[in-house]
Amino acid sequence: MYIPLFDIDGTLLKGGGGNQAHKNGGSYAFRTVYGLDDKACWDNIITDGKIDKQIILEVVEKNGISHKKALAKLDEAIDATTSYYLEHSNEGTCIAADGAIELLEELQKQNVPLGLLTGNIEAIGIDKLSKAGLAKYFEFGAFGNLALRRVDLIEIARERAIKLVGLQMTTSKFMIIGDSTLDVKCAKDGNIPVIGVSTAKSSSQELAEAGADLVVESLLQKDDIVKFILD
Known part of the structure; x- marks a missing residue:
């Protein structure tokens, strides 16, 4: 077995439902933790099959932030994503x-x-x-x-x-x-x-x-x- x-x-x-609140939580983290334009930062990013820490690092590094700086704030970004999602999770099914x-x-x-x-x-x-x-x-x-x-x-x-x-x-x-x-x-x-x-x-x-x-x-x-x- x-x-x-x-x-x-x-x-x-x-698919759908809670995933939009999840993605919006990522956008919130990119804006508040890394100071990125949350509307443009997702351009050309494929998230399917990737894990959240990997996605966050990929997005911020493609938007000009060094790996060292991205990694230093990664836990803060995870917390921000989570907080946003939990506040908005009822917006999806x-x-x-x-x-x-x-x-x-x-x-x-x-x-x-x-x-x-x-x-x-x-x-x-x-x-x-x-x-x-x-x-x-x-x-x-x-x-x-x-x-x-x-x-x-x-x-x-x-x-x-x-x-x-x-x-x-x-x-x-x-x-x-x-x-x-x-x-x-x-x-x-x-x-x-x-x-x-x-x-x-x-x-x-x-x-x-x-x-x-x-x-x-x-x-x-x-x-x-x-x-x-x-x-």
């Missing part, structure tokens, strides 16, 4: 992806521990899942405010699984479920299996070519996903 680590946006949740609840219910019945591996800042990710009725299924997770590289979140997830749930597992017992080729790359870089879900950011072909061990069209393919996890 594998322990699945789920991505949030585009995998567990349908977070909706569970098709099949998400049924899949999580089945995995719980099979006594599979459920974790998260997401680019979201922890408080933001949990809030999104709570609004969609999904937070209750997850016992631990690794979030985008905890590392600078997505692959490093795998070990953080393992450490949290040990601390919070008492799971004494090696990294090889974990796997990722995500909708981006960067989710697949993260798993491959960490030498763990990955299921690609072609619901939002990447097509089935792109996920397969990136090296996903299983590709599904949506979480409605519950039986295929559960079989992969339990085998």
